Amino acid sequence: MRIAFLGTGLMGRPLAERLISAGHDLTVYNRTREKAEPLGAAGAKLAAFPAETLAGAELVVLMLADAPAIEECVFSPKFLAAASPRLTLLQMGTISSRQNLAFMKRWEAQGGEYLEAPVLGSIPQARNGTLVVMVGSRRDQYERWHPVLQAFSPDPQYIGPVGKASALKLALNQLIAAQTAAFALSLGLVRRAGLDISQFMKILRSSSLFAPTFEQKLPRYFRRDFSAPNFPTRLLLKDVLLILEEGQAAGLQTAALEGVRELVEKALDRGLAEADYSSIYEVIDPPA
Numbered sequence: 001m002r003i004a005f006l007g008t009g010l011m012g013r014p015l016a017e018r019l020i021s022a023g024h025d026l027t028v029y030n031r032t033r034e035k036a037e038p039l040g041a042a043g044a045k046l047a048a049f050p051a052e053t054l055a056g057a058e059l060v061v062l063m064l065a066d067a068p069a070i071e072e073c074v075f076s077p078k079f080l081a082a083a084s085p086r087l088t089l090l091q092m093g094t095i096s097s098r099q100n101l102a103f104m105k106r107w108e109a110q111g112g113e114y115l116e117a118p119v120l121g122s123i124p125q126a127r128n129g130t131l132v133v134m135v136g137s138r139r140d141q142y143e144r145w146h147p148v149l150q151a152f153s154p155d156p157q158y159i160g161p162v163g164k165a166s167a168l169k170l171a172l173n174q175l176i177a178a179q180t181a182a183f184a185l186s187l188g189l190v191r192r193a194g195l196d197i198s199q200f201m202k203i204l205r206s207s208s209l210f211a212p213t214f215e216q217k218l219p220r221y222f223r224r225d226f227s228a229p230n231f232p233t234r235l236l237l238k239d240v241l242l243i244l245e246e247g248q249a250a251g252l253q254t255a256a257l258e259g260v261r262e263l264v265e266k267a268l269d270r271g272l273a274e275a276d277y278s279s280i281y282e283v284i285d286p287p288a
Helices: 012-021 037-041 050-054 067-074 077-082 097-109 123-128 139-149 164-192 197-205 212-223 233-249 255-269 277-284
Strands: 002-006 025-029 059-062 088-091 113-116 132-136 157-160
Touching (some): 002 012, 002 050, 012 025, 012 123, 025 037, 025 050, 067 077, 067 097, 088 097, 097 113, 113 139, 132 164, 164 212, 233 255, 233 277
Parallel strands (some): 059 088, 132 157
């Protein structure tokens, strides 16, 4: 299958590599060309502009950072003019339900088809094809594109119509933000009280409070090393703002997440935008 792939950053590159490994004919575009060049070495064609990815494409996969990036790449006059009728757009980035529904309406007005498939997991899962893929589409679209989605996950989950999968993705990402902030505060309390951190972790592991992410991020906190991110802090802020918007629109009390938003913003003020999102620990428990 000929596939156009836009957005080859931290998550986009391993997803594109999975499609190449599955035998698909891939043309890729990334705003920073250097991030796409390894895919050229792996067999993909490199495009200088988004519209150049579309020659003969049967499917367009988007792994772009946010809604403005999608607007710039996909809904430009050049891209729309180059898109063939009934071309399918598979949007895999994290944006809100409202944004996905608006993009679907505009894409379908051009005669194309649209589905969303946000993912849960990080770079290691993207590389080995074990992400949780949540699909928002019509049932027939899910069945038609299931073989492509299996390049990313052994069991892509059908959630419902477009908008439902993005709502679920934001609900899950809210836990990422909340758990990270909560564990950082607990770790800071233990450290500043002069307690044995290994004993704290032993007790935590044996309890219902434990989450695997605590163990995974602990070495970063010990070393205060937040380089080589799996998910940068600036994108965590983007997601937190989307969650606040959706939660408030649904009539939910979002005060707890407002506190996390403030912490993430302070991390960006400290120059940690491109660091791993766990760098909010530097705000919660700063070095002496």
